[in-house]
Amino acid sequence: MSTATLHRTALFDRHVAAGAKMVDFGGFEMPLKYSGETLEHMAVRNAVGVFDVSHMGEVFIEGKEALQALQRLVTNDAARIKDGQAMYAGLLHQGGGFVDDVIVYRFSPTRFLVCVNASNQGKDFLWMRAVVAGAGLDCVVRNESERWSQLAIQGPKAADVVATLCGERIREIEGYHFQTMPVLDDEDAIVARTGYTGEDGFELYVKNSVATALWDAVLRTGALPCGLACRDTLRLEAGMCLYGNDIDEEHTPLQANLGWIVKLEDRPPFVGHAALVAEKAAGVPRLLRGLEMIDRGIARHGYEIQDAGGAVIGVVTSGTQSPHINKAIAMGYVAREHAALGTEVHVVIRGKPFRARVVKLPFYKRPAIV
């Protein structure tokens, strides 16, 4: 694919000027790293980093039956969150597999923002529109991805950075909550206490016209520019799924250790509801687990997981050398009978079995603030 066909965010020139290594991600030309993946990873764990995540998509669902639409579309129940609250949810197809994993922001019962993965933007928008139309719900589904840029400011010092830019009141925004407020020249920016790193942090949704001014202002506070490479190692340490690696159309939330974002009872059914009820009744056949390497080697996406006898019992979906924990860690699906925590398994690396242990996710939990 020639670079001419890749999308660019409003911050592209900033990344190039900063010497970032640019790569194709989800059809966007994005910064993989600036000063170094490990440096950037540790900056987020110890101080504060800033990510351009403008490639993510923003779909608004507005109208009289917007709440019903969200209840139809996603696994988590939009009726159980308040105005100004957000929730992580699965957007499923009829078979119970993931169309995408999304964050839903509830402004009011008649206005929601669904943040979708860059690579699934087109697919998700068409899917959501089709489901809403098929159910005859009175609301509009609008893809506003082209209007919005997004910066993720993540780390123990993230609140200090955002307070400098937006005022001390942002400190009162609780985890998975958000507010609409002016950010620079954008009167209706969204400041959300959400993130994909396992640290405290904020995601700022702003119109494209203020993106570069906001990026410059964030860097002036001392936040380190961070790219997609460390974004991946951070989320993996935090046990968070990546669509395309750990979840996809073939895997259900019950398999993916995401039962907590599925509300089956006391609500109208969502697409895929019946499939999950059936899977629960029959017994979930495979489970996404953490893996910690015992022998010296790195488990990676697609590597086979075997039992001690050499029988295939699963597959690795994500893996790396963890910069913070300093171990080789991975996530993978393991057949239920072999998925008990503490089970010793083999990961096949370049044709040879390497021992690993099934462990609880996440690998990393940020220290509680006293």
Add this chain to the structure above:
Amino acid sequence: MSNVPAELKYTAEHEWVRVEGDLVVVGITDHAQDALGDVVFVELPEVGRALHKGKAFGVVESVKAVSDLYAPIDGDVVEVNAAVVAAPEQLNKQPYGAAWMLKVRPKNAADVAGLLDAAGYSTLLASIAK
């Protein structure tokens, strides 16, 4: 701009070779470590292993990817740098110095002579630069 020491020989797979008496020292170039990103793992052969020119003899892993290492010449491994196996991140810092990988006894002197010189490798780098 990548560092290409004038006294070394090179391969198109971004390894360098330094002659040390009747042995050669083998490692990966500054361009290679930069392209890899932060190195987190190195797998090298044992002493005594026979290397075959152009065939993979080991692996270097960065955070995101696995890359094969290719033998620059036919020969036998006489020494493996344990320090770089224990601290693979040194490859990013000292690719030509402390993070050398193997010492090899070449089978054919002609193999070494046939490698790229610094000018040839620099030309190669210029041609693959975007």
